[in-house]
Amino acid sequence: GTKPVSPTNPARHIPWPARPCAGPGETCQVSDFLQPKSFLKTCRGASSDPGEGDRRVVFLFQRIYYLSLEFYMGRTLQNTMINLGLQNACDEAIYQLGLDMEELEEIEEDAGLGNGGLGRLAACFLDSMATLGLAAYGYGIRYEYGIFNQKIRDGWQVEEADDWLRHGNPWEKARPEYMLPVHFYGRVEHTAAGAKWVDTQVVLALPYDTPVPGYMNNTVNTMRLWSARAPNDFNLRDFNVGDYIQAVLDRNLAENISRVLYPNDNVSRDGGVDVLGVFQAACSAWMGIAVAIQLNDTHPAMAIPELMRIFVDIEKLPWNKAWDITKRTFAYTNHTVLPEALERWPVDLVEKLLPRHLQIIYEINQRHLDHIASLFPNDVDRLRRMSLIEEGGTKRINMAHLCIVGSHAVNGVAKIHSEIVKTQVFKDFAALEPEKFQNKTNGITPRRWLLLCNPGLAELIAEKIGEDYVRDLSQLTKLHEFVDDDLFIREVAKVKQENKAKFALYLEKEYKVKINPSSMFDVHVKRIHEYKRQLMNCLHIVTMYNRIRRDPAKLFVPRTVIIGGKAAPGYHMAKMIIKLINTVAQVVNNDPVVGSKLKVIFLENYRVSLAEKVIPATDLSEQISTAGTEASGTGNMKFMLNGALTIGTMDGANVEMAEEAGEENLFIFGMRVEDVTELDREGYNAQEYYDRLPELKQAIDQIKSGFFSPNEPDLFKDVVNMLFHHDRFKVFADYEAYVKCQEKVSELYLNSKAWTKMVIRNIAAAGKFSSDRTIKEYARDIWHVEPSDLKIPPPNE
Incomplete structure (x- = not known):
C-alpha cells in the first residue's frame, strides 16, 4: 500500500535516509516533513539495485529551500485559522466564553523579522508554497529583536527595540536535536589531503521550526529560523585564569549574530555575520536528494562558497563536479537596481571571519575570469566589470556577481525590472549567458491580503463567482460581468465605506484628529x-x-x-x-x-x-x-x-x-x-x-x-x-x-x-498578482518541480 508512516502528523520528522524496500508491495518512506503521499513509491521487487528500474527507491520529489535573511510574517493566529478553515468555529467558541476574538488578535505581537517588501514577499511565498503542496522550507534567522518600533515624538522618528519575544512565541518549536556547529575565524592549512580549516571558533546554530499551513489542503510546511548559541566551552580559557564573569559575558559576542535585524532597506550592509541560518540548507544538498536553493537577494550569498567547501573539502569531489552541482542547486532573485543597495562585502572582513570561504571565492573568480578572457581576449575593461572582486580603495566582494556566477537562474521581480537587470545592471553577464536571466513578477497571498484583512469584500466576491478564486485568483476575471450591475456597484461601495468608517474611528482614537x-x-x-x-x-x-x-x-x-x-x-x-x-x-x-x-x-x-x-x-x-x-x-x-x-x-x-x-x-x-x-x-x-x-x-x-x-x-x-x-x-x-x-x-x-466601476475593473484584473502564480512559475522554470494538489489521506483512509 501507499499509506504514509504518520498520516495524522504531516510535520513529523522521518529520519533520513530511508532504507531500501525489503520486498514487493512495501512502501519506502523517504519524506522529511510535508505531504508523504506524493513522495512514496511502492516497490515491485526486493532489489535496490539502481539498474533494476522501479524495483528500487525512487525519489518523486525535490525539496526547495527558500533562503532569506528576512521573513516579515506579521501575526499568525488569524491566518492559521483561515488556512485551516477554523475561523468561524473559533470565533463562535470565543464568543461563547464571553471574549472578543478581535481583542485577542490584537494582543499578538507582529513577527517583524523583515524591513519591508522583500521580507513580506518571502512570507507570501511560504503561504503559496504550502498551498500548492510544494516540499519547501523557509530558512532564515530568528532575530531576538525584529524591525524597530517607530515612535513619532515632536514629529521626529525615534526607534525603540522590538522585543517581540518577551512573552514567548507559541508558534515555534525549538529543535535542539538538529543543532549544528558553524565555524568562524581560524586559518587554512593546505595538506596533501586538501585544504583544512583549523583553529576555528564555533558558534552553535539552534533551529526553531514554525508550521506554515497551506490553505485548506492538509499540508503543513516548515519555516526554520536559526538562533546563535555559544558552546559551553566558549572562551573558558578566561575562566581558567579566574575571569569567569568575562567568559560568560563573551558568550554574547557569538549570540549577537541573531540578536537584531539590520534595519536597512535598500541600503548596503557589510554582512559577514548574516551567513548563519543558510549553512544547514546548503549542507542538505549533499544528501542524495534533489534540492533547489533560492537566494532571496544577495544576503545569503555565502551559501554558495559554503556548499563548495562541503563538496571539495569534506566530500572530496573534484572542483568541476562540485561546481556543476552547486550551480544547478542555486538560483538568485535580484530585488533592486539601486547601486548603493547592491551588497559589497570588504575582503578584509571575510578574510578574518571566513578565511576558507574567501579562498574559494578567489578560486571561483579566477576560473570565471579565465573563461571570460578566453572569450574576449585583451578586453581588460570587461574583466574588471565582471570580476567578483572589486579593486581600488577597499577591496570588496561583489555579492551580486557571486550570486550570478554561482546560480543557474537569475530573476528580476517585475517585467520592467528584469529588463533593466538584463540591459543595464548586469548586461555583461546577460550577454554571456542570456538563457540564465528570467522574470518572475511578484505576487501576494490572497489569503492574508483579502480573506483575512477584508472579509466583507471577500464574501461579496464569493457570492458572485464562488469561493474557488481563493486558490485560483485568475477567476476574478469573472467579475467583469458585473461591472454594470447597479446592485453589485452599490455593494462594493458599501463595503469600502464600512472599512473606511472603521479605520476613521481607529485614526481618531490613535491620533486625536477628527476624520x-x-x-x-x-x-x-x-x-x-x-x-x-x-x-x-x-x-x-x-x-x-x-x-x-x-x-x-x-x-x-x-x-x-x-x-x-x-x-x-x-x-x-x-x-x-x-x-x-x-x-x-x-x-x-x-x-x-x-x-x-x-x-x-x-x-x-x-x-x-x-x-x-x-x-x-x-x-x-x-x-x-x-x-x-x-x-x-x-x-x-x-x-x-x-x-x-x-x-x-x-x-x-x-x-x-x-x-x-x-x-x-x-x-x-x-x-x-x-x-x-x-x-x-x-x-x-x-x-x-x-x-x-x-x-x-x-x-x-x-x-x-x-x-x-x-x-x-x-x-x-x-x-x-x-x-x-x-x-x-x-x-x-x-x-x-x-x-x-x-x-x-x-x-x-x-x-x-x-x-466604483473602475474599482471593480481593477479587482477583476488583479488575478495575475497572486503569489500562487508567481510560485508556480518559479517551480516550473527554475526549480523544475510540479506543484502537487495531492492531499494527505485522513487517518482512517
Missing part, C-alpha cells in the same frame, strides 16, 4: 526612501493647502492623506522627510480655514498588522517612484485587490497592473524610463522647474522660509538643498504631471458610480 469618513482616503505607505518620493506627495499636500487658503469657497474634494513608513535609523534624509510631513500635518490639521477638507496623518509604526487595517480602507494608492527605480512593489498589488485605485508612474509592477486592467483604469503620470534616461543625458536642472511652476515655487519657498517651522526657520534647508542640487530621483520633473493627475482623481471621485 471625515466620506473624504477620499489617499494612502502612501511603504519604507521612507528618496526614490519612493514621499517628498512629492508632501509637495502636493502643500499645494492643496495653498489652493484651499487662496479660495476657501471653491469646490474642493475632501481628502485624508495618510503616509506611513519607517526610515533606516542612519538615513538622515529619510528622517528629515518624516519630520517635514509631520510638520506640514501640524499646520494643515489645525488651520480653521481648511477644516475637514484636508487632513494629513503620519501613521506611526507602519507594520503588517497596521497594513491589514489601512489597505481595505484606501481609496487612492500612491505608487509614485521615479520610473526605473522600484523593482516591483507588492503594496500596489494589495491595494488593487482591495478596491483602491492606483496613482503611479510606469515603474515596477505598476506597468503590468496597467496591462492587466487597461491604462485607462489607473491614474498613470510622469516620465517613463526612457524619459528619465534622456533627462540624465541632457542634465537635470531643478531650478528650471522651480522658475517655471508658480505653485511649486510657493511650496518650496514656504518650506525653505520656515512657514511650517517658524521656531526653526532653517530646519529643512538640507531637504531644499537636496531637491535643487542632489535629487537623483527628479521630484520637480514629475511634480506638474502629478498635480494634474491628482486633479483627474478628484474629478472622478465626485462620481461615485464611475469610481
Whole structure:
C-alpha cells in the first residue's frame, strides 16, 4: 500500500535516509516533513539495485529551500485559522466564553523579522508554497529583536527595540536535536589531503521550526529560523585564569549574530555575520536528494562558497563536479537596481571571519575570469566589470556577481525590472549567458491580503463567482460581468465605506484628529526612501493647502492623506522627510480655514498588522517612484485587490497592473524610463522647474522660509538643498504631471458610480498578482518541480 508512516502528523520528522524496500508491495518512506503521499513509491521487487528500474527507491520529489535573511510574517493566529478553515468555529467558541476574538488578535505581537517588501514577499511565498503542496522550507534567522518600533515624538522618528519575544512565541518549536556547529575565524592549512580549516571558533546554530499551513489542503510546511548559541566551552580559557564573569559575558559576542535585524532597506550592509541560518540548507544538498536553493537577494550569498567547501573539502569531489552541482542547486532573485543597495562585502572582513570561504571565492573568480578572457581576449575593461572582486580603495566582494556566477537562474521581480537587470545592471553577464536571466513578477497571498484583512469584500466576491478564486485568483476575471450591475456597484461601495468608517474611528482614537469618513482616503505607505518620493506627495499636500487658503469657497474634494513608513535609523534624509510631513500635518490639521477638507496623518509604526487595517480602507494608492527605480512593489498589488485605485508612474509592477486592467483604469503620470534616461543625458536642472511652476515655487519657498517651522526657520534647508542640487530621483520633473493627475482623481471621485466601476475593473484584473502564480512559475522554470494538489489521506483512509 501507499499509506504514509504518520498520516495524522504531516510535520513529523522521518529520519533520513530511508532504507531500501525489503520486498514487493512495501512502501519506502523517504519524506522529511510535508505531504508523504506524493513522495512514496511502492516497490515491485526486493532489489535496490539502481539498474533494476522501479524495483528500487525512487525519489518523486525535490525539496526547495527558500533562503532569506528576512521573513516579515506579521501575526499568525488569524491566518492559521483561515488556512485551516477554523475561523468561524473559533470565533463562535470565543464568543461563547464571553471574549472578543478581535481583542485577542490584537494582543499578538507582529513577527517583524523583515524591513519591508522583500521580507513580506518571502512570507507570501511560504503561504503559496504550502498551498500548492510544494516540499519547501523557509530558512532564515530568528532575530531576538525584529524591525524597530517607530515612535513619532515632536514629529521626529525615534526607534525603540522590538522585543517581540518577551512573552514567548507559541508558534515555534525549538529543535535542539538538529543543532549544528558553524565555524568562524581560524586559518587554512593546505595538506596533501586538501585544504583544512583549523583553529576555528564555533558558534552553535539552534533551529526553531514554525508550521506554515497551506490553505485548506492538509499540508503543513516548515519555516526554520536559526538562533546563535555559544558552546559551553566558549572562551573558558578566561575562566581558567579566574575571569569567569568575562567568559560568560563573551558568550554574547557569538549570540549577537541573531540578536537584531539590520534595519536597512535598500541600503548596503557589510554582512559577514548574516551567513548563519543558510549553512544547514546548503549542507542538505549533499544528501542524495534533489534540492533547489533560492537566494532571496544577495544576503545569503555565502551559501554558495559554503556548499563548495562541503563538496571539495569534506566530500572530496573534484572542483568541476562540485561546481556543476552547486550551480544547478542555486538560483538568485535580484530585488533592486539601486547601486548603493547592491551588497559589497570588504575582503578584509571575510578574510578574518571566513578565511576558507574567501579562498574559494578567489578560486571561483579566477576560473570565471579565465573563461571570460578566453572569450574576449585583451578586453581588460570587461574583466574588471565582471570580476567578483572589486579593486581600488577597499577591496570588496561583489555579492551580486557571486550570486550570478554561482546560480543557474537569475530573476528580476517585475517585467520592467528584469529588463533593466538584463540591459543595464548586469548586461555583461546577460550577454554571456542570456538563457540564465528570467522574470518572475511578484505576487501576494490572497489569503492574508483579502480573506483575512477584508472579509466583507471577500464574501461579496464569493457570492458572485464562488469561493474557488481563493486558490485560483485568475477567476476574478469573472467579475467583469458585473461591472454594470447597479446592485453589485452599490455593494462594493458599501463595503469600502464600512472599512473606511472603521479605520476613521481607529485614526481618531490613535491620533486625536477628527476624520471625515466620506473624504477620499489617499494612502502612501511603504519604507521612507528618496526614490519612493514621499517628498512629492508632501509637495502636493502643500499645494492643496495653498489652493484651499487662496479660495476657501471653491469646490474642493475632501481628502485624508495618510503616509506611513519607517526610515533606516542612519538615513538622515529619510528622517528629515518624516519630520517635514509631520510638520506640514501640524499646520494643515489645525488651520480653521481648511477644516475637514484636508487632513494629513503620519501613521506611526507602519507594520503588517497596521497594513491589514489601512489597505481595505484606501481609496487612492500612491505608487509614485521615479520610473526605473522600484523593482516591483507588492503594496500596489494589495491595494488593487482591495478596491483602491492606483496613482503611479510606469515603474515596477505598476506597468503590468496597467496591462492587466487597461491604462485607462489607473491614474498613470510622469516620465517613463526612457524619459528619465534622456533627462540624465541632457542634465537635470531643478531650478528650471522651480522658475517655471508658480505653485511649486510657493511650496518650496514656504518650506525653505520656515512657514511650517517658524521656531526653526532653517530646519529643512538640507531637504531644499537636496531637491535643487542632489535629487537623483527628479521630484520637480514629475511634480506638474502629478498635480494634474491628482486633479483627474478628484474629478472622478465626485462620481461615485464611475469610481466604483473602475474599482471593480481593477479587482477583476488583479488575478495575475497572486503569489500562487508567481510560485508556480518559479517551480516550473527554475526549480523544475510540479506543484502537487495531492492531499494527505485522513487517518482512517
